[in-house]
Amino acid sequence: xxxxxxxxxxxxxxxxxxxxxxxxxxxxxxxxxxxxxxxxxxxxxxxxxxxxxxxxxxxxxxxxxxxxxxxxxxxxxxxxxxxxxxxxxxxxxxxxxxxxxxxxxxxxxxxxxxxxxxxxxxxxxxxxxxxxxxxxxxxxxxxxxxxxxxxxxxxxxxxxxxxxxxxxxxxxxxxxxxxxxxxxxxxxxxxxxxxxxxxxxxxxxxxxxxxxxxxxxxxxxxxxxxxxxxxxxxxxxxxxxxxxxxxxxxxxxxxxxxxxxxxxxxxxxxxxxxxxxxxxxxxxxxxxxxxxxxxxxxxxxxxxx
Amino acid sequence: xxxxxxxxxxxxxxxxxxxxxxxxxxxxxxxxxxxxxxxxxxxxxxxxxxxxxxxxxxxxxxxxxxxxxxxxxxxxxxxxxxxxxxxxxxxxxxxxxxxxxxxxxxxxxxxxxxxxxxxxxxxxxxxxxxxxxxxxxxxxxxxxxxxxxxxxxxxxxxxxxxxxxxxxxxxxxxxxxxxxxxxxxxxxxxxxxxxxxxxxxxxxxxxxxxxxxxxxxxxxxxxxxxxxxxxxxxxxxxxxxxxxxxxxxxxxxxxxxxxxxxxxxxxxxxxxxxxxxxxxxxxxxxxxxxxxxxxxxxxxxxxxxxxxxxxxxxxxxxxxxxxxxxxxxxxxxxxxxxxxxxxxxx
Numbered sequence: 001x002x003x004x005x006x007x008x009x010x011x012x013x014x015x016x017x018x019x020x021x022x023x024x025x026x027x028x029x030x031x032x033x034x035x036x037x038x039x040x041x042x043x044x045x046x047x048x049x050x051x052x053x054x055x056x057x058x059x060x061x062x063x064x065x066x067x068x069x070x071x072x073x074x075x076x077x078x079x080x081x082x083x084x085x086x087x088x089x090x091x092x093x094x095x096x097x098x099x100x101x102x103x104x105x106x107x108x109x110x111x112x113x114x115x116x117x118x119x120x121x122x123x124x125x126x127x128x129x130x131x132x133x134x135x136x137x138x139x140x141x142x143x144x145x146x147x148x149x150x151x152x153x154x155x156x157x158x159x160x161x162x163x164x165x166x167x168x169x170x171x172x173x174x175x176x177x178x179x180x181x182x183x184x185x186x187x188x189x190x191x192x193x194x195x196x197x198x199x200x201x202x203x204x205x206x207x208x209x210x211x212x213x214x215x216x217x218x219x220x221x222x223x224x225x226x227x228x229x230x231x232x233x234x235x236x237x238x239x240x241x242x243x244x245x246x247x248x249x250x251x252x253x254x255x256x257x258x259x260x261x262x263x264x265x266x267x268x269x270x271x272x273x274x275x276x277x278x279x280x281x282x283x284x285x286x287x288x289x290x291x292x293x294x295x296x297x298x299x300x301x302x303x304x305x
Numbered sequence: 306x307x308x309x310x311x312x313x314x315x316x317x318x319x320x321x322x323x324x325x326x327x328x329x330x331x332x333x334x335x336x337x338x339x340x341x342x343x344x345x346x347x348x349x350x351x352x353x354x355x356x357x358x359x360x361x362x363x364x365x366x367x368x369x370x371x372x373x374x375x376x377x378x379x380x381x382x383x384x385x386x387x388x389x390x391x392x393x394x395x396x397x398x399x400x401x402x403x404x405x406x407x408x409x410x411x412x413x414x415x416x417x418x419x420x421x422x423x424x425x426x427x428x429x430x431x432x433x434x435x436x437x438x439x440x441x442x443x444x445x446x447x448x449x450x451x452x453x454x455x456x457x458x459x460x461x462x463x464x465x466x467x468x469x470x471x472x473x474x475x476x477x478x479x480x481x482x483x484x485x486x487x488x489x490x491x492x493x494x495x496x497x498x499x500x501x502x503x504x505x506x507x508x509x510x511x512x513x514x515x516x517x518x519x520x521x522x523x524x525x526x527x528x529x530x531x532x533x534x535x536x537x538x539x540x541x542x543x544x545x546x547x548x549x550x551x552x553x554x555x556x557x558x559x560x561x562x563x564x565x566x567x568x569x570x571x572x573x574x575x576x577x578x579x580x581x582x583x584x585x586x587x588x589x590x591x592x593x594x595x596x597x598x599x600x601x602x603x604x605x606x607x608x609x610x611x612x613x614x615x616x617x618x619x620x621x622x623x624x625x626x627x628x629x630x631x632x633x634x635x636x637x638x639x640x641x642x643x644x645x646x647x648x649x650x651x
Contacts, residue, residue: 140632144590145624
């Protein structure tokens with residue numbers, strides 16, 4: 001167990017390091033720089049700014065300095081938003097994204113798991129077919145389609161829900177719906193097939209034979225085993241909600257981290273790009289790591305090596 | 306002649322050679338059914354898969370063939386025909402109709418620059434389909450080679466190669482896609498100006514960078530699947546036989562291992578198409594995909610969002626089309642999987 005955790009931890013750190021290195025050299029490989037686009041700036045001022053942020057030094061030197069600072073927890077100042085630190089920006093923007101993300105993950109689990117079970121238990125009936133059709137179509141619809149269409153119908157046409165801002169709970173309905181749409185349909189399919197698998201197992205027949213009531217056998221025997229694949233999907237799902245929020249934030253004009261990331265790339269705010277990339281990569285890798293460890297704990301049949 | 310039934314006398318007729326007809330009657334086996342024909346038969350029986358194949362063919366026809374004959378081109382701006390509703394005509398066009406000329410209606414109206422929207426949608430879906438198909442081929446080639454080489458040689462080669470796959474797998478892909486597509490934009494632009502690389506300019510640097518991104522990141526899934534197949538296949542007798550006959554490693558991989566997991570390769574490639582289309586539309590929607598004036602379904606939807614109060618059809622048309630394309634490819638891929646490997650069917 002300890003060996004496995006160490007190995008995974010090493011892989012996680014290595015991944016974040018590789019992503020950071022790759023990002024650093026990729027963004028510096030592009031001709032131009034953060035101050036090229038600003039026409040108002042004089043060459044002297046530009047040189048002064050570059051000297052201030054150490055951009056005039058050799059690339060490898062910059063890389064070493066940056067990595068050293070990162071290890072000390074210093075993400076540096078933003079090159080474009082004067083006087084603000086990258087870490088401050090991340091810490092103010094991320095909670096907004098995280099709130100929507102966490103609500104979406106909860107919604108997809110709370111809807112996806114029961115619906116998938118209902119479909120599996122009613123296999124072959126109309127309710128099952130209806131759920132399959134909806135889930136199959138749902139997987140094919142990109143998130144930007146869901147959010148733009150729901151914005152059009154509920155926000156613009158019917159005027160039920162507000163389209164911008166984040167002031168009341170009503171503002172959360174559409175972003176959460178759009179963000180959780182794909183994971184929900186995916187979980188429904190996953191849950192249905194794994195539930196069907198479990199329902200055909202010998203221990204289910206044994207439970208029935210020894211007189212365990214239907215509901216008990218369903219919840220205690222079937223559900224606990226069937227929900228395992230969903231746990232493995234948690235990691236990819238978190239990654240999806242994190243990156244999916246780029247689009248949601250653009251459409252619903254939510255001041256979150258996703259929008260900040262995209263705009264920092266187009267603005268060439270090197271410090272911001274590095275900061276957000278490292279932050280998001282660490283987050284995703286950590287979630288994946290935790291999910292894997294938890295999975296090994298809740299399913300004792302999996303051997304650790 | 307009356308014959309004694311107990312007589313052991315031979316009957317000469319019984320020893321005549323059998324006629325062709327009798328021979329045919331004795332054959333119990335029918336013609337052996339090949340792998341392809343068997344799978345094809347199952348595929349044709351699958352109504353959902355056939356309908357989605359039909360939809361795919363129709364969409365391909367409209368996106369690759371029709372724009373060539375269409376009276377409008379995707380970048381042609383018509384003065385006075387801005388923001389037309391579907392099936393309406395501009396002033397100039399009405400005058401031309403009044404003069405007895407035949408004018409093709411704008412089936413989906415025009416956008417704010419006066420470009421016919423129907424043809425833009427068609428060209429947009431052409432971009433999406435091209436991205437899907439080309440990316441799938443790239444992924445197929447890289448993933449299949451990588452996976453089979455790793456599994457075939459085994460040992461430390463396998464360990465090192467699969468660790469690399471693991472690392473790429475855990476890299477948050479969208480982060481990197483966004484970065485790479487931005488980073489490659491300028492180098493590709495300069496590359497397009499050099500002689501011999503003119504095709505980069507015609508295809509569009511953004512499109513090329515999307516392909517490169519797929520080539521760099523998305524083959525890992527394919528590599529894993531192929532590896533797991535080849536691990537089983539390489540133990541089979543025909544591989545030993547081929548080795549004994551002196552076949553080289555490359556030949557064994559090409560002729561024996563990869564041909565024997567062809568079903569998996571086809572299915573995985575088909576299912577890769579919709580996910581590539583998905584990613585391309587996502588990038589285009591964020592404004593990181595194909596460059597203007599070339600439309601893509603994602604960028605069309607993205608620009609239409611701002612005006613969706615007044616011109617909702619500009620948003621709904623590309624949104625529905627992209628969903629339809631992805632859905633058909635998904636369903637067709639599922640059908641192929643059931644056809645090639647009925648054991649997997651749930």
